[in-house]
Amino acid sequence: MKLLDIGEVAAAAGLPPSTLRYYDEIGLVPSDGRRGLRRLYAPDALLQLKLVAMGRAAGFSLDEIAGMFGPDGRPDPDREALHAKADELDRRIHALTALRDTIRHVADCPAPRHMDCPTFRRLVELAGRRPRPRRKPRRRAAPGRD
Amino acid sequence: MKLLDIGEVAAAAGLPPSTLRYYDEIGLVPSDGRRGLRRLYAPDALLQLKLVAMGRAAGFSLDEIAGMFGPDGRPDPDREALHAKADELDRRIHALTALRDTIRHVADCPAPRHMDCPTFRRLVELAGRRPRPRRKPRRRAAPGRD
DNA sequence: CTACGAACTCAAGTCGACTTGAGGTCAAGG
DNA sequence: CCTTGACCTCAAGTCGACTTGAGTTCGTAG
Numbered sequence: 001m002k003l004l005d006i007g008e009v010a011a012a013a014g015l016p017p018s019t020l021r022y023y024d025e026i027g028l029v030p031s032d033g034r035r036g037l038r039r040l041y042a043p044d045a046l047l048q049l050k051l052v053a054m055g056r057a058a059g060f061s062l063d064e065i066a067g068m069f070g071p072d073g074r075p076d077p078d079r080e081a082l083h084a085k086a087d088e089l090d091r092r093i094h095a096l097t098a099l100r101d102t103i104r105h106v107a108d109c110p111a112p113r114h115m116d117c118p119t120f121r122r123l124v125e126l127a128g129r130r131p132r133p134r135r136k137p138r139r140r141a142a143p144g145r146d
Numbered sequence: 147m148k149l150l151d152i153g154e155v156a157a158a159a160g161l162p163p164s165t166l167r168y169y170d171e172i173g174l175v176p177s178d179g180r181r182g183l184r185r186l187y188a189p190d191a192l193l194q195l196k197l198v199a200m201g202r203a204a205g206f207s208l209d210e211i212a213g214m215f216g217p218d219g220r221p222d223p224d225r226e227a228l229h230a231k232a233d234e235l236d237r238r239i240h241a242l243t244a245l246r247d248t249i250r251h252v253a254d255c256p257a258p259r260h261m262d263c264p265t266f267r268r269l270v271e272l273a274g275r276r277p278r279p280r281r282k283p284r285r286r287a288a289p290g291r292d
Numbered sequence: 293c294t295a296c297g298a299a300c301t302c303a304a305g306t307c308g309a310c311t312t313g314a315g316g317t318c319a320a321g322g
Numbered sequence: 323c324c325t326t327g328a329c330c331t332c333a334a335g336t337c338g339a340c341t342t343g344a345g346t347t348c349g350t351a352g
Contacts, residue, residue, distance in 0.1 A: 007298070017299080018341060026339095036348050037300045044261050050270055054245045057238065059205055061338070068249060069260065082253035089246040092203060093239055099200045100235040103214060107228035114215065115190050124196055153328070163329080164311060172309095182318055183330045207308070293352100300347065306340085317330065322323100 003032055003040035013049045028052065028066050058089060098127035149178055149186035159195045166195075174198065174212050204235060244273035 010017045023029040024039060029048045031039035048069070055065035068085060102123040111117035156163045169175040170185060175194045177185035194215070201211035214231060248269040257263035 005299095016341080019339090021300085022340060037346095038348080039299080047261065047267065047270055050274065051248075054241060054248070054270070054273055056339095057205075057241045058245045059203075063338090069252070079253045082249050086246050086249045086253065089242055089249065093242050093246065095200060095203045096235055096239050096242065099204045100232050100239065102197075102200070103228050103232045103235065106215070107225045107232065115193065121193065124193055124200070127200055128196065151328090162311080165309090167330085168310060184318085184328080185330090202309095209308090296349105296351090298348090301345090303343095305342070308338100310336085312335070313333090315331090318326105318328095320326095322325090 003035075003042060004045070005035075006031070006039040006041065009041045009045055009049070012046055013053075015049065023049075023052070023062075026062065026066075028062055059092065060085075095127060098123065102127065149181075149188060150191070151181075152177070152185045152187065155187045155191055155195070158192055159199075161195065169195075169198070169208075172208065172212075174208055205238065206231075241273060244269065248273065 004012075006017050006020055010020055013020075020029070020031075020039070020041075024031045029045055029052060032042040032045070033040045051069050052062070052065055055068065056062075060068075064085070068082065102120065105119060105123055106114055109117055109120065111120070114120040150158075152163050152166055156166055159166075166175070166177075166185070166187075170177045175191055175198060178188040178191070179186045197215050198208070198211055201214065202208075206214075210231075214228065248266065251265060251269055252260055255263055255266065257266070260266040
């Protein structure tokens with residue numbers, strides 16, 4: 001198992017080394033030892049960094065991300081909470097979709113003031129709605145085939 | 147046209163008055179005059195605030211949001227840029243969907259360490275892909291019924 | 293063996309987006 | 323008329339997530 005120098009990881013992940021040091025410091029993506037002073041990373045660190053990037057892009061804080069995918073392979077990381085996060089993501093995705101549609105509309109609509117355009121107003125109104133009326137999984141018959 | 151007191155707007159929008167003052171100060175959601183010292187808002191401000199909330203939720207900065215939907219009904223707000231934003235949103239939506247799926251998997255997968263679960267690794271790998279290979283709209287036959 | 297450059301540490305700074313606090317103003321109800 | 327409570331201004335503080343800078347230490351090529 002070859003360990004990677006922080007510089008290699010930084011290059012591969014497209015992050016500055018300072019960020020890696022920071023993540024190491026807060027324990028989010030720990031380094032895997034040192035050679036002299038230099039941090040070394042297991043290749044898995046790249047996957048972890050990707051995960052962190054995903055979480056960041058989704059608007060989660062580093063703390064939340066740490067809670068979802070701890071550095072250790074956490075055994076039972078509160079499935080409730082994870083499903084809650086996933087639900088939150090569903091809502092966020094819904095909101096983003098609404099915003100995207102609104103933006104596309106604005107880009108194409110010739111109305112001089114969006115505020116006067118009924119389509120625009122409707123789009124914005126719609127965006128406030130919940131994605132679904134709280135869909136119950138109906139787990140009764142589903143044999144969790146994953 | 148009844149103007150709303152800042153307190154009413156704050157209550158309706160679910161924001162603290164300080165935020166409204168801040169948005170007013172930076173010109174993002176300007177107030178519509180004063181009664182004595184008190185800011186008054188046109189009802190449209192509520193829609194604007196909703197829009198701002200959408201943008202924030204999508205991860206845009208206030209500056210970017212201002213650029214998309216200026217307080218004035220900007221006539222031709224750089225359609226290029228707006229479509230670029232929309233594309234960015236598409237990518238973001240894609241990323242969020244991937245993260246959501248990954249999280250749901252983690253919530254349901256019995257593997258002791260996610261890093262060892264091939265499904266997990268595949269999900270994370272997949273998340274890096276582009277949403278689509280740059281789909282051309284092919285506007286030819288679409289009678290744009292909007 | 294020496295020098296170079298990349299890493300290191302630690303404290304402090306930055307940035308966006310607000311919030312908080314102190315001290316002042318004012319419109320409306322009693 | 324007077325009190326009250328919501329509003330005001332302005333400066334400063336906060337928080338997360340890093341970045342920057344000064345001063346130091348190494349591993350490796352020459």
